[in-house]
Amino acid sequence: MMKVTDARLREPFISKSDLAFLILLCAVTSFGFLLIPQSQKAPAAGASITGSVRFSGAAPKLDRAKCISPEVCGKTHSYDRLVVGKNGGVEYTLVYIANPPAGKANFPAPTITQVDCGYTPHMAIASRGASVTFVNKDPVLHNVHGYYFIGNDRSTAFNFAQPTKDQSSDQQLRKAGMVNVECDAGHTWMSSWIWVTDNPYAAVTKADGSYSIDGLPPGTYTVVMWHEGWKTVDTQPGGRPVFSGAIVEQHQVTVPAGGGAITDFELK
Amino acid sequence: MYLQSLTVVAALGLVGFTIASSNGAATLGTDPVAMTSAPTSNATLERGKLMFNISCSPCHGADGSGNGPIEVNLRNSPRDLRRGIYLNRSTASGQLPTDYDLYRTITSGIHNTAMPPFKAMAPGDRWSIVQYIKMFSSRFADSTEYPLDVLNVGAEVLPSPQSLAKGRTLYLQMQCANCHGIRGQGDGPAAGTHVDDFGNQIMPTDLTNLSNFKFGRSALDIFRIFSTGLNGTPMPSYAQTLSETDRWHLANYVWSLQNTDQYMDGAGADSILMAHGSK
Amino acid sequence: MKKLAVAFLLVVVFLSCLVSESHAIPLFARKYNTTCFTCHTTEPLLNEFGRRFQANGFQLPGTSEKFAQADQPTAALGILATPMVLHTQTHDNILDTTFGIQNTFSGIEVGLFSSASLGSHFSYFAAVPIIIANGSTSIEVEAAHLIYSDVLNDGTGSLNFRLGKFRIFSGFLKNVLLTGADPLVDTYDPLAGKTANDLFAAADPTFGVSAYGTLYAISEGLRWEVGATGGTKSDIDLNTARAVFGSLDQTVYINNAPMRFGGFYYTGVQDITDTSMSATPWSNRVTRAGVDAEIYDPWTKRFDLFGEYSIGKDDKVDTAGGAYTMVGGFAGLNVIIVPEKFYLYGRYDWMNQKEVSDNQHQIDVGFHYHLLPNVVLTGVYTTLMETQPPAGVDKTTTTFGAGILFGF
Numbered sequence: 026m027m028k029v030t031d032a033r034l035r036e037p038f039i040s041k042s043d044l045a046f047l048i049l050l051c052a053v054t055s056f057g058f059l060l061i062p063q064s065q066k067a068p069a070a071g072a073s074i075t076g077s078v079r080f081s082g083a084a085p086k087l088d089r090a091k092c093i094s095p096e097v098c099g100k101t102h103s104y105d106r107l108v109v110g111k112n113g114g115v116e117y118t119l120v121y122i123a124n125p126p127a128g129k130a131n132f133p134a135p136t137i138t139q140v141d142c143g144y145t146p147h148m149a150i151a152s153r154g155a156s157v158t159f160v161n162k163d164p165v166l167h168n169v170h171g172y173y174f175i176g177n178d179r180s181t182a183f184n185f186a187q188p189t190k191d192q193s194s195d196q197q198l199r200k201a202g203m204v205n206v207e208c209d210a211g212h213t214w215m216s217s218w219i220w221v222t223d224n225p226y227a228a229v230t231k232a233d234g235s236y237s238i239d240g241l242p243p244g245t246y247t248v249v250m251w252h253e254g255w256k257t258v259d260t261q262p263g264g265r266p267v268f269s270g271a272i273v274e275q276h277q278v279t280v281p282a283g284g285g286a287i288t289d290f291e292l293k
Numbered sequence: 294m295y296l297q298s299l300t301v302v303a304a305l306g307l308v309g310f311t312i313a314s315s316n317g318a319a320t321l322g323t324d325p326v327a328m329t330s331a332p333t334s335n336a337t338l339e340r341g342k343l344m345f346n347i348s349c350s351p352c353h354g355a356d357g358s359g360n361g362p363i364e365v366n367l368r369n370s371p372r373d374l375r376r377g378i379y380l381n382r383s384t385a386s387g388q389l390p391t392d393y394d395l396y397r398t399i400t401s402g403i404h405n406t407a408m409p410p411f412k413a414m415a416p417g418d419r420w421s422i423v424q425y426i427k428m429f430s431s432r433f434a435d436s437t438e439y440p441l442d443v444l445n446v447g448a449e450v451l452p453s454p455q456s457l458a459k460g461r462t463l464y465l466q467m468q469c470a471n472c473h474g475i476r477g478q479g480d481g482p483a484a485g486t487h488v489d490d491f492g493n494q495i496m497p498t499d500l501t502n503l504s505n506f507k508f509g510r511s512a513l514d515i516f517r518i519f520s521t522g523l524n525g526t527p528m529p530s531y532a533q534t535l536s537e538t539d540r541w542h543l544a545n546y547v548w549s550l551q552n553t554d555q556y557m558d559g560a561g562a563d564s565i566l567m568a569h570g571s572k
Numbered sequence: 573m574k575k576l577a578v579a580f581l582l583v584v585v586f587l588s589c590l591v592s593e594s595h596a597i598p599l600f601a602r603k604y605n606t607t608c609f610t611c612h613t614t615e616p617l618l619n620e621f622g623r624r625f626q627a628n629g630f631q632l633p634g635t636s637e638k639f640a641q642a643d644q645p646t647a648a649l650g651i652l653a654t655p656m657v658l659h660t661q662t663h664d665n666i667l668d669t670t671f672g673i674q675n676t677f678s679g680i681e682v683g684l685f686s687s688a689s690l691g692s693h694f695s696y697f698a699a700v701p702i703i704i705a706n707g708s709t710s711i712e713v714e715a716a717h718l719i720y721s722d723v724l725n726d727g728t729g730s731l732n733f734r735l736g737k738f739r740i741f742s743g744f745l746k747n748v749l750l751t752g753a754d755p756l757v758d759t760y761d762p763l764a765g766k767t768a769n770d771l772f773a774a775a776d777p778t779f780g781v782s783a784y785g786t787l788y789a790i791s792e793g794l795r796w797e798v799g800a801t802g803g804t805k806s807d808i809d810l811n812t813a814r815a816v817f818g819s820l821d822q823t824v825y826i827n828n829a830p831m832r833f834g835g836f837y838y839t840g841v842q843d844i845t846d847t848s849m850s851a852t853p854w855s856n857r858v859t860r861a862g863v864d865a866e867i868y869d870p871w872t873k874r875f876d877l878f879g880e881y882s883i884g885k886d887d888k889v890d891t892a893g894g895a896y897t898m899v900g901g902f903a904g905l906n907v908i909i910v911p912e913k914f915y916l917y918g919r920y921d922w923m924n925q926k927e928v929s930d931n932q933h934q935i936d937v938g939f940h941y942h943l944l945p946n947v948v949l950t951g952v953y954t955t956l957m958e959t960q961p962p963a964g965v966d967k968t969t970t971t972f973g974a975g976i977l978f979g980f
Contacts, residue, residue: 093471093482166468168529171387172490180378180490183387184522186529188467194533199437209527210471211483262494263486347728347788348634351621354828362830363619365873366911367609402605409606413635415727 071240072280074248076289078118078234084109088257088266093211094165098142104214105143106255106268107292114234115252115292117148119220121227122238123247123275128224136160137206137217139167139187144206144217148229153221156195161187167215171196171206179205203251213265218253243282250274250290333424341425344418352407357429369406370493377430378490378525381508385442386522386530389432395423398508405504444520447537452512452545460546463539467531472497477550490525497527500550510551516544598946598979599650599685600625604632608945608979613876614915615940615948615979616748617906620823620830627741627786627795628729629721630687630697636722636729637693650685654678656950656975665966678975680704683714695719696736713737715777731785737806739777740836741784741797741819744864744880750906750915752938752952752973756923757862757882757900762889763844778804782817793823793830803842815840815858827870835863849891859885862901879903897926915940930960940977948977 089101108116130152138145140162151157159169166188172179182204183196198204198221208215220227228236238248252272259267276288346355354361357374364371372379381398382390390398399419402410411419427433450456464470464477472487474480477500489495498505508514519540522530531540601608608615611622618626624633631637656678663670683701690696698716702709717736724731739745749755758775782799798818802808821834838860843853862882869875884898904919921934938952954971 166471168527170527170529178376178490180376181387181522181524181526183385184524184527184529185386185533186467186531188534192534200435209483209487209529210468211481211486213486261488261492263488265486265488343728343788344634346792347624347786348632351619351624351633355825356828360828361620362825362828362868362873363609363613363621364828366613366619366908368912404605405607407607407610409604409610409632411632411635413632413637415636418634418727 071242072283072285073237073239074122074241074246074278074280074286074288075235075237076120076287077236078115078120078230078250078252078290078292079113080107080109080115081113081291081293084113085255087255090214090265092142094142097163097165098212102142102212102214104255104266105147105216106253108147108232110232110234112233114230114232116230116232116234117146117218118230118234118236118290118292119148119150119218119227119251120230120236120238120290121220121222121249121251122224122241123249125224125226125246126242126244128226128240130222130225132222132225134158135219137219138162139169139208139215142167142208142212142215144215146217146229148218148220150220150222150227150229151198153201153223154197154199156197157219158193158195159187160193161190164190166210167208167212168210169194169196169206170209171204171219173200173202173204184209216253220251241280243280245277245279248276248278248288250276252292337421337424338428340418341421341423344414345422345425348411348414349422357426363407367407370491371407373491374426374429376490376525377432380523380525382521382524383444383517384521385444385532387524388441389438391441391443392420392423392427395426396420399423401509403507404509405507444517444532445537446513446516447541449513450538450541450545452549456542456545457549459539460542460544460549463535463543464546467534467543472527473500477501477547487527489527495526500547503551506551510548512541512544512548515547516540519543598652599687600630601946602650603687609912613906613908614750614942615946615977617750617876618748623795623823623832624729624786627784629695629719629732629734631695631721631729633729633786634727636725636727637689637691637695651978651980652683652685653680653978654975655680656973658971658973660969660971662967662969665968666964672969678705678973690718693720693722695721697738715739728788729786730789731783733781733783735781737777737779738782739775740780740782740799740801740817740838741795741821744878745775749904749919750917750938750940751919751936752971753934753936753954753956755880755902755919756921756932756934757880757884757898757902760884760898760900760923760925762884762886762896762898762925763856776804778802779806779808791822793825793832795821795823795834801840812843812853813841815842829868829870829873831865831867833863833865835861837861844889846890854888854891856889857885857887859883874908876906876908877904878906895927899924899926900932912945913942928960929962930965931958933957946979950975950977 084107087103087105087107089103092098092100092102110116132150132152132155134155134157135146135149135151136158137149138160142163142165149157161167166186168184168186170184171182173182182200185194185196187194198219201221201223204219204221206217206219225240226238228238230236250273254269254272256269257266258269261267272292274290276290278286278288280286350361351363352361352367352371353359353374354364359371359373361371377389379390379394381403382388382394384391384394396419399422400410400412402408432438470481472481472483474484474497479497479499481497484497487495487497503510506514508518518528519531519535521532522528535543598608600611611618611625613619621633625631628635629637658676658678660672660674660676661670662672681701681703683699686698688695696716696718699714700711700716701714702711715738717734717738720733722729723733744755754775778801780799780801782797784797784799785795787794787796796819798816800814800816802810803813803815815838817836817838819834819836821832823830823832825831838858840858842856842858844856845853860882862880864878864880866876866878869877879902881901882899886896888894889896900921900923902919902921904917906915906917908915916937916939918935918937921932921936923932924930934954934956936952936954938950941949943949952971952973956969958969959966
């Protein structure tokens with residue numbers, strides 16, 4: 026019988042130092058996993074609340090504002106506060122759970138674009154603490170002026186200028202709540218909304234008016250629909266219209282074990 | 294070799310952890326003094342309340358609402374301190390002022406308004422008033438407002454014909470004329486459409502009139518306003534749009550508008566430098 | 573008349589050339605780099621902040637001269653000019669005749685004001701009117717006094733001293749009322765016609781020393797003064813004329829509208845000389861006392877209602893025994909029509925001098941229109957009804973006037 030004399034063959038399959046290194050690696054990785062908050066792990070399979078927001082009746086004619094940059098935006102521009110699709114579906118309406126279960130918001134950071142003197146998307150959802158990116162695609166000055174609401178007062182949350190086409194800026198959103206973004210550069214109709222939230226249970230209706238809030242364990246929930254309103258009630262100093270307050274509707278919805286729930290809203 | 298791999302893994306882990314826990318990059322610096330809303334002593338607040346009631350309540354009201362006894366006869370309403378909205382700051386757009394910003398406003402007053410400079414008040418009393426004022430708005434105690442991102446001034450650029458010319462170009466490129474007008478007289482096409490956070494109509498400033506520079510007339514004061522924006526008004530921040538050097542050029546140009554006929558063609562460079570103003 | 577009108581217009585044009593919006597601000601506004609309306613409703617009427625400023629030794633409330641910064645102007649000079657044209661006539665109600673019809677140019681009264689810091693705690697204030705009328709010029713020193721402020725170093729102005737010539741702090745100083753004609757109780761002078769060491773007409777400046785201030789530690793809105801005076805002449809002999817006085821004033825706030833009430837008391841002796849009555853002077857004891865109040869309506873804060881009631885006693889006006897007693901007062905209303913622009917005022921005065929049955933009633937109305945904060949168009953209408961039955965006096969004097977107040 027031949028004696029094995031190859032030096033390599035005499036080494037163990039895994040050396041002591043290798044083993045030590047692997048153990049250390051596992052320890053570091055496990056420790057790292059422990060640092061990740063529970064809810065960022067793959068969510069437990071949950072049910073969804075779905076539905077739609079529809080406008081009953083013919084969509085009303087919306088007010089238009091005079092534009093100071095007609096070569097870019099046209100002579101007048103609609104206030105864009107009510108977007109009704111072919112089947113009466115209302116786009117850009119926020120639906121959220123007022124009494125949410127545990128869960129951390131992990132919405133992708135939104136990008137809001139200024140194009141043809143309008144903000145797109147008109148309604149977005151952002152996780153609190155994340156940054157929103159604003160991009161100006163128009164060859165004209167827009168300033169991005171965001172407001173928080175405290176009661177009936179609104180306070181400037183941020184206000185920065187984007188005079189150059191293709192300019193992009195980030196703005197961190199530290200507080201939860203509804204943020205209204207406008208433009209002061211003579212484009213009085215420009216408006217968008219950002220719902221900043223700590224939990225993931227919110228959605229914006231699509232072009233057909235449909236929405237879906239996922240990952241909900243069984244239970245009874247208060248589902249809130251929030252729409253900005255479109256009726257003019259007064260005129261501000263400076264000529265801008267004052268709109269009626271937001272239209273808010275609440276439905277109590279029960280999600281059964283093993284199933285989903287549906288609730289619809291109607292605007293008129 | 295294992296030691297090296299270990300180091301790499303540990304380093305990567307540390308970097309990853311830092312990225313995950315940071316709040317996102319701030320474009321301005323961070324003020325360690327204003328990092329928290331730590332409470333001040335009762336003695337300071339008591340003194341602040343006494344001095345506020347003596348010196349400030351005739352205009353601002355003992356409740357800080359801006360409806361003091363003499364408010365009705367003033368064209369510029371005294372500030373409603375309960376809203377926590379301040380124009381004269383060194384922090385990023387939308388943020389609260391630092392304690393020093395409030396102290397500076399009390400000390401320098403606001404030009405061409407009924408807010409006089411209280412520089413002859415004991416400094417300790419002025420600081421006490423600052424702490425008392427912060428009690429009027431819940432924003433100062435809200436942890437999501439902090440840390441405050443404080444303006445980075447960069448290297449000052451002295452005015453020169455070249456700087457003024459560059460500033461003029463920037464004024465047009467940044468479309469300041471949209472609101473402030475082609476000559477800076479506050480008559481741009483968007484003028485007249487604006488409302489401030491208090492619901493009052495607000496007009497773009499006529500930059501050619503000395504009286505309208507409420508928070509100081511020097512190039513540094515103007516630089517600060519571009520960079521922080523004026524909270525509560527439509528005046529935006531240009532901190533993310535222009536570099537510090539460009540903002541200095543623009544500030545020098547706007548400063549020169551106070552004496553348009555003297556500086557428009559860049560002449561009189563020596564007198565420009567002499568009259569540059571205090572910081 | 574034509575000459576007067578031309579002169580008036582020239583004066584107006586000249587003075588208006590000196591005015592420019594961003595540079596022409598009167599004394600204190602310039603010294604403290606603020607607008608007129610910080611302290612005044614409409615000049616010279618003081619608002620609440622202005623009253624505190626005055627009670628703090630002409631320093632901003634809460635501040636102290638010891639912190640005066642190097643970059644403050646060391647001396648500030650201000651000028652107030654009030655050219656007016658007046659039409660006056662008197663109607664004798666017994667004889668039913670009108671006489672004394674006069675159109676006059678009230679003359680230019682140019683008031684020079686100066687105030688400056690003299691170092692830690694010390695400052696001064698001086699007011700020197702120069703009156704150019706009827707071809708002659710006269711200069712008076714209306715006020716000139718040293719102020720030692722913030723004596724207790726507490727920054728709240730609770731104790732200040734002043735020495736020199738000043739007006740005492742009764743509730744309504746003559747020079748802070750809106751008026752076409754002075755209040756009757758202020759101009760009451762029982763010694764008119766006698767050669768006397770003029771001691772006291774309530775609103776005139778007087779030589780003396782006083783301690784004054786605010787007492788926030790006791791009550792917010794409490795102002796006080798106590799002092800001693802030797803009279804209105806600088807050569808007065810304290811053996812022949814001296815008095816003490818005191819005043820107290822409290823403001824409370826109703827819905828942030830100030831309501832102020834207070835009182836003053838003055839008592840002293842003065843020697844009177846009248847050689848037609850006596851070869852030697854005799855001593856007269858003078859007493860004046862009054863209460864006053866001022867209320868802003870708590871809803872709009874645009875209506876300023878005010879009034880004063882005062883009594884005066886001179887126990888020996890002449891050698892015949894001659895005690896004189898006066899009661900009188902006034903009630904008035906100032907209205908802010910357009911803030912910083914347009915104001916209306918009206919006041920009713922009365923005064924009754926018992927021993928000679930002299931009754932006077934006066935109605936005074938006027939307006940202020942601000943062309944600029946420191947350039948004010950003013951118009952006045954005054955009617956004075958005086959009856960003195962024993963002397964067969966019953967007359968009404970009416971005055972219309974218009975003019976401009978300039979302050980630099």
